[in-house]
Amino acid sequence: MLDPMNTVTRQRLVGRDDELRSLFGHLDGVGFRGRAIGLLGEPGVGKSALQAEAVEHARSLGFAVLTARGSQSETHLPFAGLHQVLRPLLPRVDRLPTTQRDALLACFAMGDSTEINPFFTFLAVLELLVDAARQTPVLVCLDDLHWMDQPSIDAFAFVTRRIASERIIVLCTSRPEALPFADAHTVEWTELNGIDETASAALLDARAPHLSSTLRDRVLWQARGNPLALLEFAAALESGRYAWTEFDEDLPMTTRLEQAFAARAEHLAPAVRAVLTVAAVDDGDDINDVLAAAQILHGSPLDRALVQPAFEHGLLTVVGERYRVAHPLVGSALRQAMPPATRQQAHAALARVLAPHPDRAVWHRSFSLSGRNEQIAAELEQAADNAQRRGAVASAAAWLERAAALSPDPQSRAARLLSAAELGYQLGRFSQVEQIKAQVTGMTLRQRDRSRLTWLEGVFHDGSTGEPAEVRHLVGMAQHATDAQDVDLAMQLLVGAARRVWWRDPGETVRHEIVQAAQQVSVPAHDPRLLAIYALSESHEQGPTVIEQLTRWPADAGGRPDLAGLLGIAAFCTGDFRRAVAFLSTPVQELRAQGRMSLLAEALAIRAWAEIYLGTFDVASSADEAMRLADETGQSLWAATARIAVALIDAVGRGWDAGHDLLSEAEHVALRTPNAASSLLAGVQLARGIAELGANRHDQAYGELRRVYTPADPAFQRVQQVWTLSYLADAAVRTGRRAEARSVLTSVEDLVGASPSTGSTIALEYSRAVLADPASAESLFRTAMEGAGRRLPWHRARAELAYGSWLRRQRRVVDSREPLRAARATFDALGARTWAQRADQELRATGERGWQPTSNPRELLSPQEAQIAELAAQGLSNREIGQRLFLSHRTVSSHLYRMFPKLGIVSRNQLAAAPNNPGNQARRDHLQSGDAS
Template structure:
């Protein structure tokens, strides 16, 4: 059914040139390309043409054709695609091999990590690409099962440096991948008029001129329509009316196919009825089920007309429907009762495939049946153990629909909602919650529903009424002695008020409700609630308890993560880094990328507030992972951290695109608006400070301290204070800044954490009257930031500048020189230049900095270099960073000359070399 003359594809020279060009460039870069178009426009024909071309040019071609009947079956599409490479699976690392084979039910292993499955696929494809370039071709991606789509997306995002091209086809709405950057989409329109006429003339030369004109007019350049409408007219069975031109193209094509099927013999129609709902491709299964449906044996000769008519396509002992619209036409033209009979017949012959048989048996039911529902639930459990969480959720919903007992129905729906939450599919969770909310629930299921109400802290509303509702539900859970549920709800409420402050009264209600639950005073959940809701008021209590916890929280990464959040929100940034290291490594090992992105984003900001600008370890990776897992709030949080790092390191302004993207997320996500906007203002203010634009810096930073401004955030304003003070002394705003300083001192209390102490010590010194300034500068130099080069350098610069302004020029050179060297050591180029400018004003000349070698590396290269310097192999690095080992090798190939080394053993020394200063 392709629009071809022999080997020539009519009307697609431009598209073929585009696609062949990507194949030619595969030695230099990998690409992921998608063809978008309505049914029949020629996507599959283009794909097939490219496959033939690739094979003739030495490519290894891996193909999969998805079908609507297979959508519910986990990893069915991936198995098609990867089948030729599976014999090589034994050469994979054990955890990857087990995860991959488990998803195909080819092992007894319980390994269910979807990211290790994806990494295994990437490794197999990249290894195959060592021998010959690889073309991955996926037709009708929109019909592929979701677990397979997820793996294809994972691979697509990681082939830029490999000899791999991914080519897929899809209908345009909705796109299979949420992230539009995963694939470069090419939208196909119909072929032009001349090509349409040429194709029609070649395939139906006997048509009358009137019939020819009618086909051309109705087909609108759709190649399949040109061929099928012509066939219908030639056969005299077109069943068209004058109003057909107003119908959608899909409907007209389905009608044309359906009319063709009506005139076939009953055995052939039985074969086609089974093919329309078959999720497999075995001809023997097809004929066996058709025989049961027909009531008499159907052999290959009786089924042959289905192949002769071009409705089915044979490939050895397997088959496929020639075009998805044929299957759609067959389903649409048959009654519900007839489709149920076909499903029942197919279920009877699939004894060797129990999950498929269960699904078809369920589809054959005309009334609720507990046994079938229970079988579906068991199949969902097997899918989940194989890592196919999306499929498991779909099977549970189907089980719920067949449950005769309303209580069982609700239980299964809630299980589906919980799985959808794990996948981050908030709309699906909301839809199921809406169903369950109307039902009578058992006590445990009421608790599960209440928990689902409180789990969203990324993208959910932060309205006070919604937060208060969570607090009320937690009180009900406490009264029911369900302390775990109560704490889950209250942690969710506290997270919301961190992102946007609902007011003092409601914040305190959350704390009181948490204290009433009765958990131990050192419970990490309680400490996180204190820190999130009232970080300043309860900071000392949180500090006291954090000191008693060991860094890995007794080898419980989930608790260490909560302790890390508690430390961060109270400003105890050193301890936050310590606590977060455990969950980050555990989540990385487990491949739980969504939670890993969150932990990395929080760690990046702890590093920034401490002045540790190795953001490549955290923020850059957090951006990539949060984008990949669809977590817009954490992606925005990490983007602001990257922008701050760039501003410090030498940009004339904070990255406009990064901050604009973060602002857009804040506008779409009211719950996260104040925290994100406060970070944006801080990044912009610091960028302006770095280039001595003090007036603009003050305006940007001042917004964080205004309760009426959307960028106001209670805790973050304290950590922003020192930069505001910096801008104030250069703009004549000292009086206002001192007032703000007083407010921050009262807010931080008598025993503030490291973050607040550093900010307060610096601000007191730079805003002090001349009589007390020197003492306060000396105190700041020996205070909380003394061991942190960034903060020490800022005090040195401010102190040296103060000395110079007071004509103590010779004395000023010592702190200014130290500031310049410290700024240079941490890579803060613009700030080092500021310190050097002050030194030049004292008469000192001749500093010519050389860049530190690691500044030549991209964030991901720096991460790989660090791991290689620690002695990890390429494969170990790839597994940690979710890259192929060959991608790691390619990065190291570029890293070595940048660092001036020739071996891994030299990396550690090169990475610690800050570069030599050349002075007169």
């Protein structure tokens, strides 16, 4: 390792030995682990200087270094930062799969396609970096990340989560008040403070040895360890262009530094100042564009020789045809110092030069105006549409906000702001949406826009607020939309209202009002939106109608994944879990192919629970991926939903005694949402109850599960209590609470009515048998084993376990062994280890000994490894698997290499048999057998 204490680094960068040692250590260890590192600090504290030292060290180690720097003036320009990083790698783009290549080129407007998929773009970025890292380690330096355009930030966030096994280091700098990545775990951030007093004095004396002692002390006091301030204050004082005033101590550090930079530019010739003026507002990095626009501003020809003082004074830097403002505070100082008219003239000049780039040109033209202008506003709105088609949703929102600012008509202004807010919702930007909502609330709105504003209320909680007044307001707006024959808006509002019912019940009256309002909209009876509204609002009352209409739809919803998703929700909420899995598998496949990770996370989370209720406890099937994707896309409610599923699956498989971290995290999310999300809390209680049952702690199990049935409890949930019933019955029998549980059973029977769904029937048949008197129990047990759950291994095995246990307690020991053996074998094959052990304990009580659980190598795999093994066994290539799971092909290869010893195989060809062991096959049987209803 290169020791910073013994090299020239120490003379150039004072007071940063510890930070350099840490950075160099990460670079030296890149062969063991890739990582993303971030430096946080105020302007001038030395973030960029440390990054520069890391670059020098990386190059000495043979790294390929890729760099990009954010700029305040180009935050609206989609993929500008990404293009800076990838420019040296673009000649390799033809090595990418077609979908990834086309998506990447489209985002840079370099291909024939204008429609791109952002996540295929991100995957292309990952593949290019990974491919480069095969030849030599790669250092990606992202300076001033907080000022990069959001599409580029999203791409870098995607990459940084997937480089742990690659020879790639990402080094970012950012200001502490504006962390650019929503996920705090994406980057290992280190906050930089000023250098200490000794280092400050050494730096100042080395750079400004002729300062008087008075000025030296003043600079040290004012700079407070900020290296840039030490250098700039000293330079300004030595030049005589800056003098202290009594107000300086009261000014923020950033302001004082800007004044120092502005003083440096004041004495320069008009031609040079014209170049600096244009550079300060430019959103690109081409020096020729700046010179051309500055020539228009200055009114006479310009060349590089004339503007050389801008480079000599350290205000601009240039490499080849690319330039940049030397420090962000230089640009800020220049912009603040220029009169408004000058700034408008600079933007107008850039707009003329950038005419071949219409979107950039109209952006600058919009800032050349002193008033509102509908034509420019409309062009900005069109530019937003263009950006959105290119996958740059964040940039599209910025264009729309600028279009709104220029709109002469207040109602058009509000409509454009609402469009920006809707894009902000898609991006998960709560503060942006709240800010726009507050701005629009006091404006005159068209009827449709009032409805759009209403829909945005509480939308970030996916309707978890559930306040009756708020839900009724949504219904009222939907009725206005219906009167105006705006069917799509009416249904959008009503689906939003119905979602709130799921997360937190607003009461019977409000639920029925939603259904009545939906019935007034002119849509066919089988419309998936209508069925979803029915199922979310009145799953029991409308269940038979919904299920009947669902039978009219093919599993792929006629090739419409958006409709299949709604049908999957309708099937799930009514307890038709087989059909829910079938419907949800279509959008899962399509959303995965389209790279739409946010919606994919939701579909996977719902499918995971449908699988659980059917008795599939395979975390790799849906739950683990749903959790990872929801975390990555910032969807806390769906991430919590998936976390509960993962914890419940773990309870069935291995059990846990002292709670579960994932459950605690999910419960925290549920409780911090307005009014608490009862559906999440009900899921938490079910997971805890099942864990306690698996450990034979029946009193604790009953206490956990009973909360779902207590109306005053936050975990009360009228739909989920039906699917929790059978586990409550188990706990009740073992704790002497049979009568109390029978009362719950009666209330659930009343709730579901005469035509319950398959899911409800399974729960009712099981609970009636377990809670029955001895005289009627045996026939009810046979009904439970041969009834609605007969072809679902988990449910049949539970009925066999309960029946065998009942027989043993009736002293029919010999008769009890057959159902207990069958239950134990099925649980073992399903990987439900705790439940197999329960069945074995019952068999041991009959005198039978000697059982050993089946060894299942697949249980040694992580959920992601299991997914990869499954796809590889189907014959998919590493690149195909990577594209499906949003991983690089090298990461897939590494996973396969690590899993071979776990599975006891030595080649990929043997995978086709390895994952399809009896345990894994049993997991699939419940979906492949029987009717769909």
